[in-house]
Amino acid sequence: MTGPAPARPSLHGPVLVVGAGLMGTSVGLALRRRGVPVLLDDADPRIARVAVSVGAGDTPNSQSAPQLVVVAVPPDHLGGSVVDALRRWPDAAVTDVGSVKVKPLTEVLAAGVATQRYVGGHPMAGSERSGPLAATADLFEGRSWAVTPHEHSDPRAVALVEELVQVCGASLVRLSPAEHDLAVARISHLPHLLSVLAAAQLTDASPGGMALTGQGLRDVTRVASGDPRMWRQILSANAEAVAGLLQAVREDLDRLLESLHGGADDADGLVDLLTRGVSGARAIPGKHGQPSTRAATLFLLIPDEPGALARLFAAASEVSVNIEDVRIDHDPARPVGLLELSVAEEGADRLVEALNSRGWTVHR
Amino acid sequence: MTGPAPARPSLHGPVLVVGAGLMGTSVGLALRRRGVPVLLDDADPRIARVAVSVGAGDTPNSQSAPQLVVVAVPPDHLGGSVVDALRRWPDAAVTDVGSVKVKPLTEVLAAGVATQRYVGGHPMAGSERSGPLAATADLFEGRSWAVTPHEHSDPRAVALVEELVQVCGASLVRLSPAEHDLAVARISHLPHLLSVLAAAQLTDASPGGMALTGQGLRDVTRVASGDPRMWRQILSANAEAVAGLLQAVREDLDRLLESLHGGADDADGLVDLLTRGVSGARAIPGKHGQPSTRAATLFLLIPDEPGALARLFAAASEVSVNIEDVRIDHDPARPVGLLELSVAEEGADRLVEALNSRGWTVHR
Numbered sequence: 126m127t128g129p130a131p132a133r134p135s136l137h138g139p140v141l142v143v144g145a146g147l148m149g150t151s152v153g154l155a156l157r158r159r160g161v162p163v164l165l166d167d168a169d170p171r172i173a174r175v176a177v178s179v180g181a182g183d184t185p186n187s188q189s190a191p192q193l194v195v196v197a198v199p200p201d202h203l204g205g206s207v208v209d210a211l212r213r214w215p216d217a218a219v220t221d222v223g224s225v226k227v228k229p230l231t232e233v234l235a236a237g238v239a240t241q242r243y244v245g246g247h248p249m250a251g252s253e254r255s256g257p258l259a260a261t262a263d264l265f266e267g268r269s270w271a272v273t274p275h276e277h278s279d280p281r282a283v284a285l286v287e288e289l290v291q292v293c294g295a296s297l298v299r300l301s302p303a304e305h306d307l308a309v310a311r312i313s314h315l316p317h318l319l320s321v322l323a324a325a326q327l328t329d330a331s332p333g334g335m336a337l338t339g340q341g342l343r344d345v346t347r348v349a350s351g352d353p354r355m356w357r358q359i360l361s362a363n364a365e366a367v368a369g370l371l372q373a374v375r376e377d378l379d380r381l382l383e384s385l386h387g388g389a390d391d392a393d394g395l396v397d398l399l400t401r402g403v404s405g406a407r408a409i410p411g412k413h414g415q416p417s418t419r420a421a422t423l424f425l426l427i428p429d430e431p432g433a434l435a436r437l438f439a440a441a442s443e444v445s446v447n448i449e450d451v452r453i454d455h456d457p458a459r460p461v462g463l464l465e466l467s468v469a470e471e472g473a474d475r476l477v478e479a480l481n482s483r484g485w486t487v488h489r
Numbered sequence: 490m491t492g493p494a495p496a497r498p499s500l501h502g503p504v505l506v507v508g509a510g511l512m513g514t515s516v517g518l519a520l521r522r523r524g525v526p527v528l529l530d531d532a533d534p535r536i537a538r539v540a541v542s543v544g545a546g547d548t549p550n551s552q553s554a555p556q557l558v559v560v561a562v563p564p565d566h567l568g569g570s571v572v573d574a575l576r577r578w579p580d581a582a583v584t585d586v587g588s589v590k591v592k593p594l595t596e597v598l599a600a601g602v603a604t605q606r607y608v609g610g611h612p613m614a615g616s617e618r619s620g621p622l623a624a625t626a627d628l629f630e631g632r633s634w635a636v637t638p639h640e641h642s643d644p645r646a647v648a649l650v651e652e653l654v655q656v657c658g659a660s661l662v663r664l665s666p667a668e669h670d671l672a673v674a675r676i677s678h679l680p681h682l683l684s685v686l687a688a689a690q691l692t693d694a695s696p697g698g699m700a701l702t703g704q705g706l707r708d709v710t711r712v713a714s715g716d717p718r719m720w721r722q723i724l725s726a727n728a729e730a731v732a733g734l735l736q737a738v739r740e741d742l743d744r745l746l747e748s749l750h751g752g753a754d755d756a757d758g759l760v761d762l763l764t765r766g767v768s769g770a771r772a773i774p775g776k777h778g779q780p781s782t783r784a785a786t787l788f789l790l791i792p793d794e795p796g797a798l799a800r801l802f803a804a805a806s807e808v809s810v811n812i813e814d815v816r817i818d819h820d821p822a823r824p825v826g827l828l829e830l831s832v833a834e835e836g837a838d839r840l841v842e843a844l845n846s847r848g849w850t851v852h853r
Contacts, residue, residue, distance in 0.1 A: 175850055178790060249703045256852040258788030269701045298700045308698025316687040316709040318745065321766030322738050323680040328769045334672025336662045337633045338773050339613045344708045345680040349770040353763035357756050360749065368749040374686050375742055381682065382735055385728040392721050399717035402685030405692045406713040409702055424622030426542060486539055488620040 136288040138162040141191035143206055145176035147252060148222045149197030150260035153181030155293040158262045164189055176257040190214060193285050196221035200358035204232025211238045218282035220246045224309065225362040226273045226302035244286045245273040245302055248295055270295035273302045310366035317348050324349035420449060421473035423466045425480065425487040444479040446472035500652040502526040505555035507570055509540035511616060512586045513561030514624035517545030519657040522626045528553055540621040554578060557649050560585035564722035568596025575602045582646035584610045588673065589726040590637045590666035608650045609637040609666055612659055634659035637666045674730035681712050688713035784813060785837035787830045789844065789851040808843040810836035
């Protein structure tokens with residue numbers, strides 16, 4: 126008989142949160158909700174007091190050695206704070222919630238401390254608000270949270286940090302620090318900068334022209350409102366990956382300018398880029414990280430005959446297309462009924478063909 | 490005694506809609522809802538039949554001379570269709586709903602037809618769907634609709650087109666064709682291309698990295714899903730204005746690359762651009778074209794004392810700041826109450842200062 130399996134580490138706390146802004150205070154609230162003791166620290170004692178007063182944790186005392194330290198300070202101070210935590214709490218696992226992972230890790234590795242207990246992390250959550258009073262216990266609920274062990278990370282420290290992710294209600298995505306930084310450059314930092322570039326051109330707009338703005342502009346430029354000081358730190362910390370992608374964008378932009386100057390004869394480059402844009406937008410997963418099963422919407426007229434709907438569903442079933450949602454337009458001004466069908470993208474063309482060949486009027 | 494005032498033209502119809510896609514059919518439905526007779530035409534008779542069958546109008550016959558023609562065909566065919574309408578209906582006013590205004594006007598002016606009856610238009614409405622079955626009578630409700638008379642446009646034709654805008658429930662924005670094209674280059678065509686450039690970089694992303702995507706990426710890239718063939722036509726028709734803005738973006742991009750390569754010492758350029766982005770995003774008017782009165786959100790702790798709320802409102806009133814909305818956080822896990830206040834941006838700093846000086850804990 127072999128001995129018992131080694132005990133899985135379990136997050137019992139106390140957890141020390143360093144930095145009581147939106148992220149740190151939200152981590153504290155999420156842990157406290159699940160009964161895990163939390164200690165809160167901040168360079169500004171007033172901020173720490175506010176975080177304590179909203180119930181995110183207690184003020185640390187000299188006796189309270191943490192099991193896990195969560196560093197939640199601005200990007201410029203991340204590496205230094207992680208090093209401080211590793212030095213000060215020799216038995217604690219240490220993680221952070223910073224937006225960039227390679228630069229702080231490099232600083233930690235260069236500091237000559239024992240780094241096995243450090244495991245980087247990055248919850249993909251935030252708010253246009255900041256500070257401890259904007260924090261909520263469910264900030265991370267359903268969001269992705271990257272955990273980025275380095276090659277010497279202790280598996281027990283990794284397991285503790287992964288338990289933190291679970292307690293906060295987030296979904297775990299394990300990546301290397303370099304993979305993480307390249308990924309966020311592409312899905313967050315570059316889109317942020319392109320949003321800023323679009324918004325920056327609006328400062329010269331005429332008021333008459335601005336009256337024409339619609340939802341599209343609001344969507345594209347929403348993230349451009351983010352705090353410039355914070356984004357300066359994030360982008361500087363990931364400068365290499367961001368600059369690489371910006372260089373690729375610059376090449377696309379030059380081809381685009383060439384195509385526009387070339388007139389209608391040279392529209393191929395323009396169409397290619399627009400088509401790549403459609404593919405890229407389709408590659409974005411659905412909410413909660415599920416693969417994107419894009420629904421196509423079909424519109425069709427329902428003839429005013431008995432059994433029409435039954436025949437429709439029979440036709441869809443014959444070509445093995447699952448109708449996921451149906452909406453019937455009850456607009457009394459229309460002499461015929463209009464049906465809106467949601468079907469999986471991959472079956473849409475098949476269903477349109479099948480229905481048209483049976484005499485229905487269908488339109489995508 | 491002078492004679493009676495000249496009769497104001499009144500939109501009694503029939504209105505001939507040329508092109509029975511999403512826009513044309515929606516115009517037809519909106520007019521019909523207000524009792525204005527509509528005739529529908531399309532190069533594809535099947536499309537026209539569908540538009541008729543959803544109640545957007547009737548099939549034209551040789552007797553039915555229109556009072557107003559609304560050309561709603563794809564951008565490449567706009568100028569030619571307007572010229573055809575002016576020739577065929579010598580008593581009708583003619584407008585269109587195309588996204589670009591200078592190029593079709595130039596084609597109309599070059600065609601040697603009488604152009605006084607032509608007045609361009611552009612409703613700022615659309616959908617990710619297309620075709621007559623996606624049309625709705627309220628597509629234009631509350632949206633802006635640019636009307637772009639040229640220098641020889643007959644005021645009676647302008648008045649008729651402005652009445653069309655009103656009947657469709659849109660808000661009128663009168664611009665010259667050149668002002669219009671520059672404005673949409675800035676608020677629609679350029680943001681569309683920057684969204685496409687961001688989305689195009691996603692086609693190379695790793696699946697692990699894509700699992701980290703959040704709402705910001707979805708917002709920035711949503712419009713990139715638009716139909717490439719349609720957008721090729723729009724962008725080609727407004728190539729000069731779009732290329733001018735893209736050139737300015739390219740200069741910003743080059744400064745940005747320089748700043749990123751220069752490291753932390755050269756972050757001023759980065760902060761400048763990020764700050765311009767914030768200003769540009771703030772310049773976007775609110776919905777329905779009202780000026781943007783941005784609300785600031787303040788968070789504050791409510792001490793557990795009688796009369797605390799009354800003292801708060803008295804303090805706000807003393808510094809003449811109107812509290813527009815209040816939300817009280819009832820989270821029972823918090824030992825103190827948290828209040829969320831909405832106030833106009835311009836009063837926010839004043840209120841924070843006033844409250845802090847009175848011993849409250851307030852945070853933006």
